Amino acid sequence: MKSNCMHLAIPAGDLETAKKFYCDVLGCKSGNGEAGRWVDIDFWGNELTLHQSEEQLPNVRHDVDIGAVAVPHFGAHLPNDEFQELKARIEAAGLEYLDKPYLRFAGNEYEQETFFIKDPNGNVLEMKSMKNPELMFK
Structure with a gap:
């Protein structure tokens, strides 16, 4: 089976802050999740999973x-x-x-x-x- 949907999981810091950014600012929709732990975001047809975290990725x-x-x-x-x-x-x-x-x-x-x-x-x-x-x- 072929799917055109990509999945990416990232450290999100404060989950509620990240969810507001992705949903309220970028206009994405939220989906399944586990309160305080993770939430799926419909990132233009792709599954972006935001994980509650303390770490940030170095850039x-x-x-x-x-x-x-x-x-x-x-x-x-x-x-x-x-x-x-x-x-x-x-x-x-x-x-x-x-x-x-x-x-x-x-x-x-x-x-x-x-x-x-x-x-x-x-x-x-x-x-x-x-x-x-x-x-x-x-």
């Missing part, structure tokens, strides 16, 4: 074509209208970008707008809107 920067990006990171590819709505929600919440929105690969078939943001526990998310998403794995 380092790796050089790519646009400069140094935070690693590890995860995120989602969104249609442009959803991407713009997400940026508006982040800005309305008064959150700061780790790396502000910018255009990558401008003028070619892989053009994409992207930004990086941290969740309340320091996990780094990269959100993207691809000009031609069908070319991603051609």
Whole structure:
């Protein structure tokens, strides 16, 4: 059986704070969970499990074509209208970008707008809107 759903579990710090960020700011929905221990988040069709934790992941920067990006990171590819709505929600919440929105690969078939943001526990998310998403794995 083939599934297109990815599962990722991350340390979330304070679970209620993290849940509010993912649901109220990013617009995700919560699902199954165990109070005070973990909760599943519908992360644009993928299962993101937030675990109550005291630890944070260390982040380092790796050089790519646009400069140094935070690693590890995860995120989602969104249609442009959803991407713009997400940026508006982040800005309305008064959150700061780790790396502000910018255009990558401008003028070619892989053009994409992207930004990086941290969740309340320091996990780094990269959100993207691809000009031609069908070319991603051609």
